[in-house]
Amino acid sequence: MKTSSTLSDTDLCVMCGMCLPQCPTYQLYQSEAESPRGRIALMQAIDQGRINTDSKTLTHIDHCLGCLNCQTICPSRVPYGRLIDEFRHQYAADIEKPATARWLLRQIASEHGLSRYASALNIPLVKPLARGLSALSSNHQASVDALLGQHVDALKPFYPAQTATAQGEVSLFSGCVGALADSTTLQDVAWLLNQLGFDVHIPTEPACCGALHQHNGQTELASRLLKQTEQLPGNKNTTPLLVFSPACGQQLSQSGSLQAVDARQFMLQQLKQQNFSFRPLDKPVALHESCSHRNMSARRTLNHELLQLIPQIEVIESSQPSLCCGAGGLQAVNYPQQGQALAEQKARSFALEQVELLISDNIGCSLHMKTALKRYNKSIEVIHPISLLARQLLCSNHPAPG
Numbered sequence: 219m220k221t222s223s224t225l226s227d228t229d230l231c232v233m234c235g236m237c238l239p240q241c242p243t244y245q246l247y248q249s250e251a252e253s254p255r256g257r258i259a260l261m262q263a264i265d266q267g268r269i270n271t272d273s274k275t276l277t278h279i280d281h282c283l284g285c286l287n288c289q290t291i292c293p294s295r296v297p298y299g300r301l302i303d304e305f306r307h308q309y310a311a312d313i314e315k316p317a318t319a320r321w322l323l324r325q326i327a328s329e330h331g332l333s334r335y336a337s338a339l340n341i342p343l344v345k346p347l348a349r350g351l352s353a354l355s356s357n358h359q360a361s362v363d364a365l366l367g368q369h370v371d372a373l374k375p376f377y378p379a380q381t382a383t384a385q386g387e388v389s390l391f392s393g394c395v396g397a398l399a400d401s402t403t404l405q406d407v408a409w410l411l412n413q414l415g416f417d418v419h420i421p422t423e424p425a426c427c428g429a430l431h432q433h434n435g436q437t438e439l440a441s442r443l444l445k446q447t448e449q450l451p452g453n454k455n456t457t458p459l460l461v462f463s464p465a466c467g468q469q470l471s472q473s474g475s476l477q478a479v480d481a482r483q484f485m486l487q488q489l490k491q492q493n494f495s496f497r498p499l500d501k502p503v504a505l506h507e508s509c510s511h512r513n514m515s516a517r518r519t520l521n522h523e524l525l526q527l528i529p530q531i532e533v534i535e536s537s538q539p540s541l542c543c544g545a546g547g548l549q550a551v552n553y554p555q556q557g558q559a560l561a562e563q564k565a566r567s568f569a570l571e572q573v574e575l576l577i578s579d580n581i582g583c584s585l586h587m588k589t590a591l592k593r594y595n596k597s598i599e600v601i602h603p604i605s606l607l608a609r610q611l612l613c614s615n616h617p618a619p620g
Contacts, residue, residue: 224304225265230296231258237288242542242560243281251278254288254298261305276313279305281553283546284433285509303432310435319551323431326394327439331424373397377408377418385415391461391470394426400581406608407462407481413611414488423450427469433547448475460484462602463581464510465547482520482579485604489527496610502532504573506587508580509542521579524603528610536567545586561590576600
């Protein structure tokens with residue numbers, strides 16, 4: 219139920235409509251109620267008591283993916299992302315979430331997070347059972363299956379530099395699902411940093427930036443999770459905390475004590491300074507850039523700058539670069555049909571018949587796109603840009619240590 223209103227900034231919207239062509243849900247549904255302008259009008263009407271909070275109205279608002287295309291283009295600088303988060307917080311009790319999403323949010327916020335499932339998911343008899351259980355919630359099976367389908371490599375708490383001269387030490391932020399769903403990327407990042415002369419720490423304590431809870435109406439819990447991450451012993455404010463997922467990076471940037479740094483930016487600077495060389499790549503790769511990167515990163519050219527370190531690389535971009543893939547944090551779980559439709563549109567925007575690799579900079583997008591790509595070419599591999607650099611580095615002992 220409604221508590222107190224902090225939605226007054228909806229009045230900044232002049233209803234110009236510039237946001238409509240930029241909104242993925244408006245493009246999908248072709249409905250004014252599924253546009254940023256329409257959602258603001260609905261929020262204003264609810265906040266002022268002019269309409270009731272029925273489930274249909276709330277669903278129109280909650281369909282928002284938080285891509286922030288609208289906020290980026292808005293001439294009136296409406297803080298749309300904050301307004302959506304605040305609305306979801308105020309009306310959290312009225313916005314129904316599926317059991318799968320509620321379970322994931324509880325597990326992530328618990329003491330050991332999802333990391334407790336990492337070792338179990340490598341047991342051959344467990345994965346079919348887990349998939350069978352997820353099938354009980356069949357509408358969400360594809361999203362959950364993308365997570366359960368991972369091979370989980372055990373992460374070490376410390377990876378020592380592999381050079382005679384040490385350059386320093388860094389910590390890696392694995393986040394709430396990184397160790398479970400993207401341990402390969404974490405190991406690739408650690409391995410490449412070791413070649414650059416850095417000692418790498420991966421804190422063993424579960425850490426969560428709080429972004430998923432923030433965007434699902436659990437604002438206080440999100441703040442508490444961020445505070446817990448700030449207080450972890452491994453996250454010293456004198457040591458750079460490298461973040462390889464832009465969505466986590468944006469949330470961690472709200473911290474006043476963490477020295478959170480985009481792992482791509484850190485890596486690019488070090489690779490250029492130390493003049494590392496890479497093997498040429500004679501096949502094209504597709505590049506999927508997350509909305510978090512496109513609309514929230516200070517340096518939007520990062521992915522291209524990293525990939526251009528590889529000689530002869532050909533990067534195939536989406537014909538609709540601003541189209542959200544539909545992941546939206548947990549939105550693909552909350553609204554699986556919407557997520558699937560947008561993922562298929564995004565997949566069709568690439569010339570997938572030409573590629574074997576799709577580069578994705580954000581863990582949520584990667585998991586979501588893996589499911590969509592199975593419909594086009596099951597052999598397409600989805601990897602982080604730093605993983606590709608690790609593969610192409612002129613060094614004989616990759617893959618990353620296990």
